[in-house]
Amino acid sequence: MYAQNLDTLPLPLAAAAHIATLQFRDRDARRAVLNAGLTMAAVDRLAAQLRALLRDGPLPHREIETALATRSGDTRAGRLAIKVAWERGTIAYINAATTWNFEARTFALTSVAYPALDLSLTRDQAVIGLVTAYFDRYGPATLRDATWWSGLSVADITTALLACGRPLAAVATPWSEDPCLMFADLAGEIADSEVTTGVQFLAHEDTALKAYSQTRSRYLGGLPQRRAFNQIGEALPTVIIDGMVAGTWSWDTRTASVHAELIPGRVPLPVQRQVKARAAALTETLRPAWEPRPPSRRGLAG
Numbered sequence: 001m002y003a004q005n006l007d008t009l010p011l012p013l014a015a016a017a018h019i020a021t022l023q024f025r026d027r028d029a030r031r032a033v034l035n036a037g038l039t040m041a042a043v044d045r046l047a048a049q050l051r052a053l054l055r056d057g058p059l060p061h062r063e064i065e066t067a068l069a070t071r072s073g074d075t076r077a078g079r080l081a082i083k084v085a086w087e088r089g090t091i092a093y094i095n096a097a098t099t100w101n102f103e104a105r106t107f108a109l110t111s112v113a114y115p116a117l118d119l120s121l122t123r124d125q126a127v128i129g130l131v132t133a134y135f136d137r138y139g140p141a142t143l144r145d146a147t148w149w150s151g152l153s154v155a156d157i158t159t160a161l162l163a164c165g166r167p168l169a170a171v172a173t174p175w176s177e178d179p180c181l182m183f184a185d186l187a188g189e190i191a192d193s194e195v196t197t198g199v200q201f202l203a204h205e206d207t208a209l210k211a212y213s214q215t216r217s218r219y220l221g222g223l224p225q226r227r228a229f230n231q232i233g234e235a236l237p238t239v240i241i242d243g244m245v246a247g248t249w250s251w252d253t254r255t256a257s258v259h260a261e262l263i264p265g266r267v268p269l270p271v272q273r274q275v276k277a278r279a280a281a282l283t284e285t286l287r288p289a290w291e292p293r294p295p296s297r298r299g300l301a302g
Contacts, residue, residue: 018126022123046068049067050085050107086107141180141211142179142180199239202240205235241267245263259279
């Protein structure tokens with residue numbers, strides 16, 4: 001597995017996601033360098049030093065910043081060198097924490113941390129792979145959903161769908177006035193199946209929620225988006241019952257347990273008992289790897 005931005009992806013899909021979106025992320029990194037009043041040549045020199053620093057293994061980000069700092073102790077250029085190298089895929093982020101509620105941010109050479117990661121795809125191949133993966137996993141969905149999830153343009157997505165060689169089906173759904181697309185070979189499977197998911201606790205920024213933008217009513221029903229997303233658009237930890245948002249959940253640091261807050265009137269009493277049982281089971285999973293205080297080790301993100 002390979003963490004690419006907020007998603008953790010299998011290596012082949014991570015490679016496709018990285019290469020398909022590289023030009024946008026590299027553009028943004030270059031803009032950040034220019035806005036800081038620096039030159040790409042200077043940052044590229046620091047990125048080369050960064051690669052040398054990581055030859056012997058991962059290092060905490062604070063240690064990297066200190067090593068790349070100017071004589072006056074300014075770390076801004078070093079931080080930008082880390083950003084540029086990460087966006088380009090030269091280095092990989094590794095969370096070295098042993099608990100789930102804290103972060104120990106380190107970086108390693110991608111070629112060492114993920115030797116099986118193949119970044120030799122062309123951009124066209126990468127876009128086809130990424131778009132195909134999206135509609136395989138999340139179809140039926142609209143083109144706007146796909147652009148939201150991938151960051152690609154509508155032109156990129158339509159070109160990839162035509163190039164992938166798989167017939168498409170346009171289906172009407174109650175979630176969107178626009179047609180939703182899916183691969184025709186999957187349409188029959190969905191039409192013939194009756195799937196219930198029961199009670200599920202989804203994590204913060206879970207991809208099942210983040211995969212859609214235009215058609216979020218598929219799991220929100222008539223609920224306002226703030227029931228499942230915060231003010232900056234991040235997906236909240238939610239309680240899902242048969243595919244629909246029924247509430248949120250949080251970690252109670254006082255009791256070291258999962259607390260579910262259900263939407264009044266939306267969950268029958270027998271299902272409320274199921275929610276309580278799932279919350280107890282999740283508590284037993286999370287509690288052993290929870291640290292009530294920040295561990296005192298170098299590299300911990302502030």
